[in-house]
Amino acid sequence: MSQLRTLFFAVFCITCALVPEGICGPTASDAPGLTRLDELLASVSKTIEIEKADLEELKRRQRDILNDLKTQEKELRVHKLELSAAENLALIETVPLKDLEKTRAMVSQTLNYSSERTGELKKLLEELSARISELEERLNTNKNRISQLRKQEDGSLPSGLLNSLRDLDKIFESKHAILLETKKAISESLSEWQEVYVRSSRLISQLNQLIAKKKEKQLFERQDKLITHLKPGLFIEDIRVFVNTLRKGLSKDFWRNQVLPLLTTGGSLVIAFLIAYVLVIIVLMHCRDALLNYANNEYRQRNYPWLCRSILIFFDSLPLLGTLLFSYFYISSRKLLETYAVSRFAISCLVTWLLTSWVIKFLRLLKGQLKGETAEFLRKHARLSASGVRWFTLVYLFIQYLLPPENTLLFAYRLLLEIFALAWFVYLLNRMGRIVSRDANSVFQRKPWLYRIIVFWGYVVTLTGLVSELLGYQYLAVFWYAGWGRTLVVSMWVFLGFAVLMQWEKVAETSAAFAPTDQTEARKSIKWLTIKILWVGWLLMALVSYLVAWKAEKAVIWNFFGILNRPIRILGFTFRLSSIVYAILIITVTQVANRWIRRAIRDHALGRSGLDEGLQESIVTITGYLVWFFAIIMILNTLGVSGTSLTVAFGALGVGLGFGLQNIFNNFVSGLILLFERPIQVGDIVEVEGTWGEVKKINVRSTVVQTWDNASVIIPNSALVSERVTNWSFRDARVRRNIDVGVAYGSDVILVRDTLMEIANNHPAVFREPEPSVLFVDFGDNALIFRLRVWTTVRKSLEVETEIRYEITRLFSERGIEIAFPQRDIHIRSIGPLEKLFKVFASKAQFEK
Incomplete structure (x- = not known):
């Protein structure tokens, strides 16, 4: 009986390990006529039937996967051929820009598709790996149980139980072989798609560089088809093409082929972006309302008018700015900017509307704030010009989206705009000249050179673009006008930043003048540092913004940072210009932090300690020396000074001390003696050479004594240590x-x-x-x-x-x-x-x- 119980328990464990959850045979209570071993045999038989059905399903799925992989293999060959053709095309220098852009769009589609296929195959491969691991564990468990049953086989086992377990083992092995075969096929396909993805990514970068170079070169290339643009037949033909393209754009096929891919290619990513977009817009709207209430405060508008105007301009455009950023981020993440022209058109329209809305809002806020008829005339007509630029640019972008760049209609539209811009500028000059002559408050009467500068640059901007267009440099003309438009927007923000910082500096100086005496120095230091950092940030942002406005961000900005990080070797020392900038920043921060720390120790840590004033000042001064000591170590580390360089430096310092620096070093050591021995402390009343005064400060090199006549006497520290000095308040x-x-x-x-x-x-x-x-x-x-x-x-x-x-x-x-x-x-x-x-x-x- 003991052997029978052992055998029953072993078979039961095997069945529990092999039978899936929820699949059981009838229990003893349900079929009392069956013995327990017969029940186990029935359960194993049912498990075999389920596993056979699962095996057939696995074979069917394997066939589907292999057929899908064969289909993908054909697509893979096509993509490889396209990439090979694109790589050969990228090696040809005379390829037109239009062909390069088409090739980039094709490669971008290949990149997106290969990325999707790679993700799908990786996910499928992970599922197969997990299932293979599970199956291998079950297969090993089944083999171990079969070997145990063989050892205990004594005729008491039901007939067919061991054979059933062997059949189950064969099914597991068949499933394992199918899964391994499928995994191998998927792995091979995955490696092929990964190769396509890597080649596409590398080719996209190469094409972007070629297109950027072509565009830079194209700016100064003269178009030979200028005369053909003026033929009436071509003009009428381009109008007909424009109308047909517009008609197609209103059809269902256009929205199905151009717009829907922007929304459907992302799948769940689109939903996530839309939800995030809605949440961010809601938050931005609440922030905008709160900040608009902040800016509309009467006190702030009176004391910080330019800050309030900047807040109103920026935060009033937050919904539009959020829409632009989210759209650009989604399109860029899906790499649709080069693939679909409609995405470029949408982003360009949003950027144009945002930039012009900033200018229009700025000019609207200046209403009633400017003095003189001339200023109001300029404000009103500048706002009208900004509105005209907005709508003319949107129409131009729409025509450019529907038609190729080299067509008669687009050329005629540009030419009309450039002629109109010149005529509008001449009209404004004539009107403004008459107004300036009778306006006594006009700034141009006090500064006529400013009026001449405006006239000169106005003619330069309008005539340069028109002449470039007529000479056939149409890309240069478009780049010229777009660059000056972006420059005006950047100049507006640069001016607002300048005005805000000037107001902050003025308010800071005024508040420091009326601040308590014990708080003036520390607060002035912190405010001074903050304002100076903001000025440096304003200058750098202005420089970068102007470079971006003229599309020089890659050619100039990166070279600028490259110059900063370029190593320079002088007299055995190797350093970088960026290290010098960091060192200056550390010095500035240390100077302000030292003042703040000394004030905190003097007023808070030692203020109620009961120590005399001289001892407190000695502790404060030594703390300042320690702060500067660690700052110097940081500066040396930033400059990349090594131990060998420091040895050379200290050797040179020793030679210098032996010759010309011994007096300075003597005063420095004497200052340390005064701080530690404290024969003279801050606050003592001393008499030096018949002059009475109070010790105000003990510096590194000298001591400041303020006489009763309020004259500051600078006495070297060595004189106070080596010569006779009368201290009338020493110890008492x-x-x-x-x-x-x-x-x-x-x-x-x-x-x-x-x-x-x-x-x-x-x-x-x-x-x-x-x-x-x-x-x-x-x-x-x-x-x-x-x-x-x-x-x-x-x-x-x-x-x-x-x-x-x-x-x-x-x-x-x-x-x-x-x-x-x-x-x-x-x-x-x-x-x-x-x-x-x-x-x-x-x-x-x-x-x-």
Whole structure:
């Protein structure tokens, strides 16, 4: 019985492992007449039937996949032939631009199709790999169970159970072989499609470069068919072609072949893009409303008018800008821009509408803001011109989309537009000339050179395009007008950025002037850095924008960055210009960060520490040195200075210290001594060569002492260390002052002493401990000399002496104490000679009478 239970358990485990979920034979309760082993045999038999059906389905699916792969193999050969022809075409220099663009469209379609096929085959290959792994696990499990049953075969097994398991094993092996064969075929096809994808990608890049070069070269190529454009027969024929093409564009086939592929080629990607587009547009609309309310605030419009105008212009166009970006991103991600002309037409129309809407909105916001009749005339007619450019350009794009570039109708339309532009400019000049002559507020009366510049460039722009068109350089004419149109839009934003930054700088200076004294320096530093960074960003953005406006982004911008990253070797040092830019940026940021960190330590970390002011300033200064030390390490790392270079640099520094830099190094070391030993600290009152002053700052090379006359004395640190300096507030801010006073002989000396003590004790700035004292110093030539000694602070010593002298004069006068002054007694021994002299003067006076 134990062997039977073991055998039953083994067969049950095999059945549970092999039978799919939900497929079971009848249980013992359902068929009580069957034994358990018979039930297991029936279950295995049913599993074999299910697996046979699955095997037939797998064979049918294999046939479908192989047939599909054979069909794809034919397509694959066609695509390879097309790519080979395109690669040969790309090697020919004389291929027309039109053929290159058609070839690029064809290769782009091949690239998209191969990408889709590669994705599908990869997904199918992953499914097959997962199923093969699962089947191999089941096959191994079945083989192990069969081997176990063989060992325990003793006649107790039902007849056919082991054979059924062997049949099941054969089915598994057949399925495994089919799956492996299918996987091999799919892998081979996948490698072929991946090769096509790689070749297409490489060829697309090569064709893009060739087309870009052709377009650059085409700008200065003269078209030989200029005379044929003027023939009436060709003009009428092009009109007929235009009408027929327009009629086709309104048909169902056009929308089925041109528009639907833009929406259907992406599959689920289209739905995802549409959902994301709707969500982003909703968010942008809410942001636009909030920012428009922000810009319409009366205070901001009064203090930041140009910022408010910029916000109104930009955020009013957010829905259109979002639509443009989403459309371009979707078309570019699907690589449909080169394949379908309708996608290029749609993107061009959206760009034209967006650029002209910015200009029109800008000119509309200037209504009522400009002074003078001339400015209002220019604003009104510039807005009208922008609207005309919008509609004329949209019509031109529509004709260009329907007709090939070299046709009579498109040439005639361009020629009419260029003539009209010249006539419109001449009309505006005549009207503006009359208005300027009578408008006293016109800027052109104060600056006539500005009017001449406008006239000159207006004629240059209009006449250059017209002459280029008439001479046959039609591509140059189109590029010329488009470049100047984009330049005007860029100039508008450059001007708005300039005006906004000027207003911010002005407001920052005004707010800093009225800010508290302890906050002015740090805030001014942060605002200064922010504004300077914005100015640099404005300059770079303006430069890049103008380059993009003239289609020089690849030819100039990348070369510019290439120059910045080009290594330069000078005297054994290798560095790049970009490293110098980064180093300057690090220096600027370190300067501002150092000020902010020092202020934070001084005001917050040490403000309530109880340490004296000199020690706090020493800690702050040393912290600043550490910040600059790490900044210098970063700068050296940015510049790419190696250890060998540093050794050479320090060797040169040692030679320099031995000759011309020893004084600077001496002052630097003396500054460190002052910071660590602290014989002189910030805030101390010192006397240097008879000059009194307060130590304001201890720098790297020198110390700043501010005298009582508010003059700043710059003293080298070495002088403060090596020479004699009197520090009146070292360790103790108290100082004793002596006030001498002389009284006349015969004065009551006790009253003088008591009066002086009374004056000292009544003064609020005189310390009671040590107490003041009065000394009878000497018997002078003209007075009795008394000395009043009082203790006070260094900062108040001069005020205390002055106030005590005022009080001495007042009380001595009230109490009858005479302040002595120098006296001389003259004793005349004989007047005989004087009498003779008087007689001589008297006789002389009588003689003159």
